[in-house]
Amino acid sequence: MTLTQDTPTDDSTPQSSSPPRTRTYTWADPLVGAGAAQDLSGLDYLRGMARGDFAAPPIGQTLGFRIRDEHDVQPGQVTFRMTPEEFHYNPIGSVHGGVYATLLDSALGCAIHTRLPAGVGYTTVDLAVKYLRPLRLGMGEVRAVGEVLSVSRQVATASAQVLDDSGKLYATATTTCLILRPTAASGATP
Template sequence: MGDVRNDDERRISPGPFAAHLGFRMLRADEEGSLIEADPQPEHLNGAGIVHGGYLAALLDSATGWAVHARLPAGVPAPHVHLSVQYVRAAAGGTTLVCRGRCVTAGRLVASAEAEITQGDRVIARAITTHAVLAGPTRR
C-alpha cells in the first residue's frame, strides 16, 4: 500500500491532459471541484477569443473531478454525455474559474454540473452524465 498523502494527491491531480492545458486544480472534495486556468494565445480561436474546446475541456475536467471526489478511490467514471451552454466569449490572458458539483453518484450512473466564470461574468455551463464502471459507489 502506498503513501496515503501521495494517493490523495494523485486522486485530485488534474491529470496530464488538463495539466498540458494549464488547468490548476485547487480543490476536489465532497463539496465539488474548483479549477483555475489562464488561457494563453495558443488557446484562442481565429477571432481572438478563448476556443470553445478549451472551455469544454475545463468543464469536462471540473465535472469529472467533482464526480471522482464522491466515488471510492480507483473507481472509474468516464463521461458518457457532456452538454455545454456557451453564454459569452472569454478573453485570453484573464483567469477563468470553474466550479463543478456532483449532483448524484449512484451504483451505475453519476451526474454533475459546472460553471465557468471570468471575473463576475458567467462564460459557460455544463451538465454531464458519467458511467460508474466498478465497485460500490453510493456514499
C-alpha cells in the same frame, strides 16, 4: 514537447508580420498517478494531487489549467483554474470552445470522482456545454466549478460553470457519467 505556430507559406494565405510563437512544457508519467488512484478514494486522490503528492494529468499542462490547492477539492465539488492565453485561441480571436469543454469536463468528472470509493472509476457518457461569453487574452484567471447532482450505483450527474473573479458567468455544462465498479469476476466485491 515544443509547439511552434508557423506562418503559412502558400500564396493564397496572407503572411503575418508577427514572429512565430513557441511554447514548451513538460509533464510527468500519467500512469504513476493513475496507479495510485486505484488504492485511494477519489477525494483523497484529488486532494493528494492538489498537494503535489501525485502529478497532475498532462492535459492540465497542455491547456494550462490546474487545481490550485486542497480547498479546490471538496466532497462533491472541484474547481479548476485557468488564465486564457493566446495558444487557446480559435481563428476568430477568442478561446476555442474545445478548451471550455475540456476545462468543464475535467471539473465535472473530478467532482464525481470525489464521491467515489477506492477502486471505482467513471467515464463520461455525455457532455452538454452552453457558451455564454467569449474568454479572451488579458481578462485574468477564470475558474470552472463542478458540482455533483447525484451518484447512484451505475450513473452520476454533475453541473459546472466557468466564472471570472467577479462571478460573471461564461459557460455552463452538465454531464452524465457511467460508474465503473469492479466486477465479481475480477475477484473484487461488486
